[in-house]
Amino acid sequence: MIDLSHPLHEAMPVYPGDPVVEISDVDKAEWSTSKDRHVNLGRMTFGLHSGTHMDAPFHFLNDGATIDQISVSQCAGDACAVRVQGERIGRKDLIQSETIIRQTKRVILNTGWFHRWGDNDYFTAHPVLTKEAAEFLRDSGAILVGIDTPSVDHSPFEAHLVLLGAGIVIVENLTNLDALPPSPFEFAALPLAIKGRDASPVRAVAWR
Ligand SMILES: [Zn+2]
Known part of the structure; x- marks a missing residue:
């Protein structure tokens, strides 16, 4: 693992x-x-978004599921990785992976930003997912989106709203993504069942 x-x-x-x-x-x-x-x-x-962590819909949506309400089945199972480049991850960067995204439903976006963990601009200059890319993931049936940046976007948080609004959980601050096995693989990131809260640190793992 x-x-x-x-x-x-x-x-x-x-x-x-x-x-x-x-x-x-x-x-x-x-x-x-x-x-x-x-x-x-x-x-x-600690803040609930410390280190590698999962956002629940309640993070942005008052009537969204809280972290303890997320099914463990959603957090573990088949997954695929997509290597993406540039500062804005668009629909065009994901479309060639549509088939495997539809099959696995858990998508790990490897931007390479995890190599910058500890840098001064790690939390401010990271790549982001566009609203269109988030809509593409939603429309492709994704249930979990993981990324090696501290957030999928910046204010006004359109990608967060699209993903969390569709009940998709987000795993942020992943690391070591160059060691992932070829897709598809198995992935698990289980949050603590913190009652009524917005997020939890996770231990994220992958295996074949
Ligand atoms: Zn987030």
Whole structure:
């Protein structure tokens, strides 16, 4: 299995305006004494869009499904990868993959941007999906769209609205996409079942 996820760690890069990731010790085994047994027990605070994560429709749509309502079947199964280039991913970049998108319904867009993780402009200068490309994915029956950028688009978020509006989940900040097996392959990105919320970090993996 290939791991497509960024590790979560203290002070990791996060989307501008999101809370920083903080991890600390509640208890430590090294505090044990002959009378008193301690264990390693951590706590973490983080924005739900930290690292490799899944957006649920509720992220943009008040009446959309929340992350705990997303079926695990939607998050795992057949997938294909599409290598795309340029700053704007259009319908023309996807159309040659229409057949395999229709077959697999889970589409991983490899823009190559994951190589820029940690760069100053990672969260601001990334490639985006056009509204037309999002509509093409929706009309091709996609149920999950993954990408190696921090977001599928910028304000006014037309691609987010098209995808989430159709019940398609979005996996952002994927990494290691050059290691994907040839399409079609199996893919899984399971969110934590956080009640009533908009997103969750995922451990995204692929295998044949
Ligand atoms: Zn998003």
